[in-house]
Amino acid sequence: MAHRILIVTAVAAEADSVSAGLGLSGLDGPEHLPLPGGFALRRHTVGAVRADVxxxxxxxxxxAAATGTALACAAIRDADGGYDLVVSAGIAGGFQPVAPVGTLVVSDSVVAADLGAxxxxGYLTVEELGFxxxxxxxxxxxxxxxxAALGAGGLAHTVGxxxxxxxxxxxxxxxxxxxGRHPGAAAEAMEGFGVAEAAAAYGVPVVEIRAVSNAVGPRDRAAWRIGEALDALRRAFALLSTVFVEPS
Known part of the structure; x- marks a missing residue:
């Protein structure tokens, strides 16, 4: 049985980089599957892995709404029960010097940094508030x-x-x-916790993978390296496509 992965991005440029990394584009491109709400999946098959972008x-x-829609449809349509893993993927700001521009970040936790009071x-998390x-x-x-896969492929990365x-x-x-509030924080983005909440509702594990396009801090657009980050995202998924799920 193929391992089933849902890879969720914010925008089409990120999805394009992921799809290119999976090695299926152009005439050999993925199957496009419509979902309710105007969403659509790009379905790739890479070896024993089925990856929906x-x-x-x-x-x-x-x-969260998009991810929940995809997970609900998979649970209904797939006789074998839906996805094995959800991946939140895209570009991000990197905390310096932990995650330099052009490198990758693999999450060891997905954190809602401003969900609290x-x-x-000072700041209180929702846990500290009691809910x-x-x-x-x-x-x-x-x-x-x-x-290990990123390291073997020579891609600089941080886990955090x-x-x-x-x-x-x-x-x-x-x-x-x-x-200061989140020691070891490696990157900042806008979607991971929403993806993780939807995944948790369906009992599916989650991980976030980000390519760093800029430093977290003052907005210096001249220093942004979005093209570099999208290319790093492509190279990451070329390496990772077959190692997301523990082999059977």
Missing amino acids: LTGGVGPAAV RTPD GRSAHPVAEALTDRLS PVLTVSTVTGTAGRAAELA
């Missing part, structure tokens, strides 16, 4: 396997927490606050 939209709410005594959760840990065996924010960081003060 979904463009889910920007931000945790949009991508500000008080006179909800703000983090999804990633299985160490999975991160180890992905890190990936933060989900609804407002992208644009100041040095905010970057320092997040880094």
Whole structure:
């Protein structure tokens, strides 16, 4: 039986890089499967792995809705029960010097960095408030396997927490606050926690993979390397396509 992976990106350019990494584009491209709500999957088969690529939209709410739709449809349509793994993938800001521009980040946890409350005594997470959760840990065996594959392929990468924010960081003060509140944070993006929440609702493990396009902090558009990051994302998925799920 093929391993079944759902790979969720925010925008089409990220999905294009993932698909190119999977090695199926142009005339040999994937099957396109429509979903309710106007979503569509690009279905690839790579060896024993079936990888469905979904463009889910920007931000945790949009991508949670898209991911939940794909998971629900898979649970209904697939006789063998849907997906084995969900991957949130795309480009991101990297915390310096932990994750330099052009490198990759594999999450060891997916964290909602601004899901909580500000008080006179500081920031409180939803756990500290007494309801909800703000983090999804990633299985160490999975991160180890992905890190080993990237290392063997010569791709510079970091394993660490990936933060989900609804407002992208644009100041040095905010970057320092997040880094202080989340020790070891490697990257900041806008979708991972939404993907993780949807995956958790269906009991499917999740991991986030990000290519760093810019430094977290003051917005210096001249220093952004989006093309480099998209290429790093493509190269990552060329290496990782067959190692996401533990072999049977």
